[in-house]
Amino acid sequence: QPHFAPGQGYRYCNTNYTLAALVIEAATGESWVQALHDYIFDPLVMDSTFVGAFEPRNGPVSSEYDYFNDIEITNSPMTAEYSQAHAAGGILSTAQEMASWYSALFNGNLINTNSMEQLTDFEPISDYGLGLMGYEYYPLNINVYNHTGGMLGYISLAWYDVNTGAVL
Numbered sequence: 001q002p003h004f005a006p007g008q009g010y011r012y013c014n015t016n017y018t019l020a021a022l023v024i025e026a027a028t029g030e031s032w033v034q035a036l037h038d039y040i041f042d043p044l045v046m047d048s049t050f051v052g053a054f055e056p057r058n059g060p061v062s063s064e065y066d067y068f069n070d071i072e073i074t075n076s077p078m079t080a081e082y083s084q085a086h087a088a089g090g091i092l093s094t095a096q097e098m099a100s101w102y103s104a105l106f107n108g109n110l111i112n113t114n115s116m117e118q119l120t121d122f123e124p125i126s127d128y129g130l131g132l133m134g135y136e137y138y139p140l141n142i143n144v145y146n147h148t149g150g151m152l153g154y155i156s157l158a159w160y161d162v163n164t165g166a167v168l
Helices: 015-028 032-041 078-082 095-106 113-119
Strands: 064-066 071-073 133-137 142-151 154-161
Touching: 015 032, 095 154
Parallel strands: none
Antiparallel strands: 064 071, 133 142, 142 154
16 A cells, blocks of 8 residues: 555655666666666766676775774675665766766756656655755755765765756
């Protein structure tokens, strides 16, 4: 049974990203990882970005850090850790390439207007939408879109300033 009526709540579930990957594979006839390369990574020249469990490292990667125990993690196996996330995470990138991705996405270079409207149609209780949050950041009075991600050893946060187009 649904947890609530459409538009009346929010509930995050990583399984939805795995289901999206299966839809991508059925629609394209290729793996979701290859589709990421074909439609995003390669056109945006994101050559330092890779999917940890499904591809080899393609350059230097910072050591993981366990902030709960205040220790650096060295020589951990990517496939063991990141396969659990499947399409819900485990993409490793650089700050520069993350900024390129957000800039291309929100400047209309990757999806059409209808898809962008769906992406930025936020549920009013949580300010969450299709894998994205949108809200006014009150200390600075700016409207932002953002998403966070994290796995053992890494965490990311990307913001897009709706008014200026700046990416952080």
